[in-house]
Amino acid sequence: MTDSHPTLHIDLASPVPVYRQIARGLRILLVEGNLAPGHRLPTIRDLAMDLGVHRNTVAEAYRLLADEGWIELRRRRGATVLDRPLPSPGPDAGDRWIRRLNELIAEALTQGLEPGFLAAALRRAAGSIENVIPDTRREQP
Amino acid sequence: MTDSHPTLHIDLASPVPVYRQIARGLRILLVEGNLAPGHRLPTIRDLAMDLGVHRNTVAEAYRLLADEGWIELRRRRGATVLDRPLPSPGPDAGDRWIRRLNELIAEALTQGLEPGFLAAALRRAAGSIENVIPDTRREQP
DNA sequence: TCCATTGTCCGCAGACAATATACATTGAAC
DNA sequence: GTTCAATGTATATTGTCTGCGGACAATGGA
Numbered sequence: 001m002t003d004s005h006p007t008l009h010i011d012l013a014s015p016v017p018v019y020r021q022i023a024r025g026l027r028i029l030l031v032e033g034n035l036a037p038g039h040r041l042p043t044i045r046d047l048a049m050d051l052g053v054h055r056n057t058v059a060e061a062y063r064l065l066a067d068e069g070w071i072e073l074r075r076r077r078g079a080t081v082l083d084r085p086l087p088s089p090g091p092d093a094g095d096r097w098i099r100r101l102n103e104l105i106a107e108a109l110t111q112g113l114e115p116g117f118l119a120a121a122l123r124r125a126a127g128s129i130e131n132v133i134p135d136t137r138r139e140q141p
Numbered sequence: 142m143t144d145s146h147p148t149l150h151i152d153l154a155s156p157v158p159v160y161r162q163i164a165r166g167l168r169i170l171l172v173e174g175n176l177a178p179g180h181r182l183p184t185i186r187d188l189a190m191d192l193g194v195h196r197n198t199v200a201e202a203y204r205l206l207a208d209e210g211w212i213e214l215r216r217r218r219g220a221t222v223l224d225r226p227l228p229s230p231g232p233d234a235g236d237r238w239i240r241r242l243n244e245l246i247a248e249a250l251t252q253g254l255e256p257g258f259l260a261a262a263l264r265r266a267a268g269s270i271e272n273v274i275p276d277t278r279r280e281q282p
Numbered sequence: 283t284c285c286a287t288t289g290t291c292c293g294c295a296g297a298c299a300a301t302a303t304a305c306a307t308t309g310a311a312c
Numbered sequence: 313g314t315t316c317a318a319t320g321t322a323t324a325t326t327g328t329c330t331g332c333g334g335a336c337a338a339t340g341g342a
Contacts, residue, residue, distance in 0.1 A: 101266060
């Protein structure tokens with residue numbers, strides 16, 4: 001088991017830029033607790049090597065996460081995971097998310113996916129959510 | 142009621158290009174039957190006016206839909222909706238869609254949305270799907 | 283003190299999106 | 313049938329973004 005970055009899929013053909021794909025993937029690992037506070041992320045160059053992209057591309061992703069408060073970047077020490085509480089969502093974050101969900105569903109229908117298939121997938125996802133994330137600590141706004 | 146384009150939200154600040162947002166929005170209206178075959182879409186210039194973007198941006202969206210077989214573009218006659226059967230999905234379309242769904246959920250969690258809220262929204266969406274789209278006619282691959 | 287490691291800065295080339303502008307086509311009025 | 317305004321189309325321009333190359337700066341450890 002030499003895979004140090006368990007699940008970090010990036011798709012060079014996707015229209016969403018690579019540095020943002022990396023940031024999103026890491027964000028997911030962070031929020032799911034796979035990367036606990038105090039942990040060291042791989043160095044920029046190492047991760048770039050593994051993913052087959054340029055260092056600055058990974059650096060951009062790390063900078064994004066640092067700006068959001070997930071990690072701390074220090075020279076010669078790499079990136080360390082901060083003990084960051086989840087942000088409290090904005091007032092209409094829920095509405096905007098639901099709109100995105102509806103768009104995703106509509107797009108699936110335009111591709112010809114079966115409504116029954118989609119409904120099953122949605123219910124399955126709903127079930128798995130509540131188990132994965134037990135309880136959340138919020139930051140005070 | 143002077144609103145000729147019921148629900149077509151575009152976000153100039155979004156990283157996804159405007160012409161693709163327009164195409165996606167129209168595609169949704171088409172698949173949900175709000176735009177029946179034979180209907181005329183607004184002219185490129187009119188829609189551009191309404192949305193506050195350049196004509197060529199809308200033209201690009203229309204061309205996309207025309208390439209996909211949703212509409213027919215003819216000079217001086219505008220865009221007419223074609224009677225197009227839903228495409229039959231590719232072999233791994235389902236898997237890729239489920240991955241996108243999971244990413245959407247993970248992103249919501251990173252924003253601090255409550256798992257319970259998300260689960261409820263997912264279940265609600267699952268329920269509404271099966272009612273909205275009764276039966277689908279597929280094209281033969 | 284010295285040096286290898288690691289993040290950072292600056293500039294660049296290519297791609298792409300949105301626009302401006304001019305053009306080609308065509309249905310309809312007469 | 314001629315004419316013309318309406319409408320889609322083609323080309324060029326401009327700005328922005330991505331990913332990259334290379335040089336630089338800081339810094340922990342030998």
